[in-house]
Amino acid sequence: MALAGNPDWWRGGVLYQIYPRSFFDSNGDGIGDLPGITQKLDYIADLGVDGIWLSPFFTSPMKDFGYDVADYRDVDPMFGTLADFDHLVEKAHSLGLRVTIDQVLSHSSDQHVWFKESRSSRDNPKADWYVWADPKPDGTPPNNWLSIFGGSAWKFDTTRQQYYMHNFLVSQPDLNFHNPDVQAQLLDDVEFWLRRGVDGFRLDTANFYVHDAELRDNPPWVPGTHRPEGAPKENPYTRQMHVYDKTRPENIAFLQKLRAVLDKYPGATTVGEIGSDNSLATMAEYTAGGDKLHMAYTINLLESPLETPLIRGMLRNVFDVLGDGWPCWAVSNHDFVRVATRWGRDKGGDNDARLRMIPALYTTLRGTPCIYQGEELGLEEAVVPYEFLQDPYGIEMWPEFKGRDGCRTPMPWMNANIPHGGFTTSDTPWLPVPQDHSGLAVAEQMDDPNSLRSFYRDLLAWRKIHPEIIDGDIEMLDIDDNVIAYARMAGVVRTICVFNTTPDARTVTLPGRSDANFALNSGSVTGNQLSLPGWGFYFGTI
Structure with a gap:
């Protein structure tokens, strides 16, 4: 059962994001897992947060580390079992922690049974469950849409003699939200997890669900307008205005259906990831009126440098544009350079003071703060050598963009005397643990009242007794x-x-x-x- 209590806990509650592969390995295979998370929930509860957000743990071939789902209703064996998940939820609720999980609804893995059936012919029951289109007469893709991960957003399938759409990896075909059966199935899959007791969902790429049914070409980016978000400037993706491949008006109707499902479960919430050509306007549209998303976030604070006029102007824009909408604030996550580096040492001064000012700032803004694992320890972005890279995005865009592995390295629990910071007993963790991270380990900070981790705990405890900070x-x-x-x-x-x-x-x-x-x-x-x-x-x- 979901945790009882305040159904509006999400308004100003603090979330703690867990990247399961990198949190704690309980079985010694070098990869974090659900039992490992359960073992460490007391640590998270002691920090003083209100809930956790789990990045994907579903059955997946892991081409994009779980953001390519092959079964929306099961746990990948590398992370454990459904019983392990149920135990995690039970333990979290006993500690007063809400549990939110990632939902990747815009696309699936090409290994999902739905896609295997869909690509088998043009007349099978799921033939229209994905976005298929005929080639142009010269054999080229149906339009100019680009994948965020590089190249065309279209892949030719020799069996159907058609192209399928993929906003991300070739192995992540986009689902066709113009098909009502697809929407109904995904809503039922969402409810599967609500019935298991989850308290909400972080919705991956929430503005990508619906594409333009006419498959019109995107126009080129116009200098002086909002630069397309969600990709580094080196990526050709930023050279288009994404008016037809995402953020379509039909998306609103699906979000309203999704909200109706959530409203059957008091206290259940949603936080949508928004990456559009004008993300603030999209956030306002998607969170207004109380019938769509509960809250949403953009990448503004996640990718911006620490330039005072820029940050101040962005905050003004958020609160001017958002109206009655509710923002979620994060300065680090699994996709962006860690804030300890991005708002970094190169600016000089007292480094410890800088690392304390950062959470003091973003946890007192109007909205819901989200702490990324290790942020409370002051972890900086890891330098992962090319030969150890795992992220397909970084491998594709190397060397100008080195991908996301640097913010995904394992959590250091023990000091440098313990191999791999105590994350795993394996000789080879899935990503290396930087030596300087071990010096910032939980064991080094937990009992030190002057540590950064203790500061986070004190800050969140102070925050809880100030209603004006939580929801004012x-x-x-x-x-x-x-x-x-x-x-x-x-x-x-x-x-x-x-x-x-x-x-x-x-x-x-x-x-x-x-x-x-x-x-x-x-x-x-x-x-x-x-x-x-x-x-x-x-x-x-x-």
Whole structure:
């Protein structure tokens, strides 16, 4: 059964993202698994989060590490069994943790029985379950759509003598959402997991579900407009305006059907990944009205550098555009360079202060924060040599884009004296554990009250007793060009949050007198003058 209690727990609750392959290996095969996660749930609960998000663990050939699903209702043997999953949910709920899981609905693996049947002929019962199209007279693909992972979004199938569409790998054919049977089946698969007690879903590529039925060509990107998101600038994908291959208006109707299923299970929630040519507008559209997604996130904070005007302007845009929609905030995940590197050491100053300012900033914004595993330890992006790369995206785009393996290396649990940071007893973990990560291991930080991990715990505990931070309104403030500042408000309570996003000390003028309300503030106030050290922050009541 799902965890009882506040059905709106997701509004301001904190999620902790787990990448199962890299969290903890319980059986010594070099790959993390569900029993390993269950063993470490006490660690996550102690951190003070409200729920976990599990990246895919479904049956899969693992060409894209689980984002190519071959069975929507079973666990891949490398991760365990359905019984292991049920035990994980039971243990999580006993600790007060909600469980959200990834759902990859836009495409399946080419090893899924649906696709095997679909490609067998043009007249079988599932012939129209995927996006098929005839070649042009000269044999070329039906249009100019591109795959994010490189090359055309179309692959020719010799049996059907047609092309099938794939927004990602060739082995990830896109499902045809214009077919009502496809929608009905996917909704039933979602409900399968709700009946097993999950509390929600992170929806992979939530704006990719529906394609243009007429298969019209995408126009070229127009300089000066929103650059297409979801791919590095080196990728030709960014040279098109993606108006026909994704973010179609018909997508809304499916999201409403999905929400109707979720609404039958009080407390169940959705967070959608949005990667469109204007992601903020899409987020607003998809989360407005209470009948589509509960919340959504874009890649703005995930790929942006730490440039104060850029971050401040982006936050203003989010809150101006989003209206009654609800954002989810992440600064790291399994697809992007870790924030400890991206907002990094090269900027100088006190590194420990910088790593504390980052969570203080994104966990106090209006919305739902999501911590990526190892972020609370201060892990930086790993340098994975080419010969050890696993990510097909990185192998394809090397060397300008090195892929996503650097943020996916295993979690270090023990110090450098223990092989592979205690992640596995295998001689060969699926990705190497960097030596400098072992020095930041859980065992090194868990009992140290001055560690970064302890700071995260204290910050989340403070957050829980401040309703204005969890679910209050927000007002962006202009205080100084080199700080980010906002007020969080609930009733008569008004808490000001100020962040020095530079390595240099600054003194700024607050909009009124303030009393500090967080013991670990690094700034100090005299009258209405706030002094902040480099990378300092301040929370106070005004």
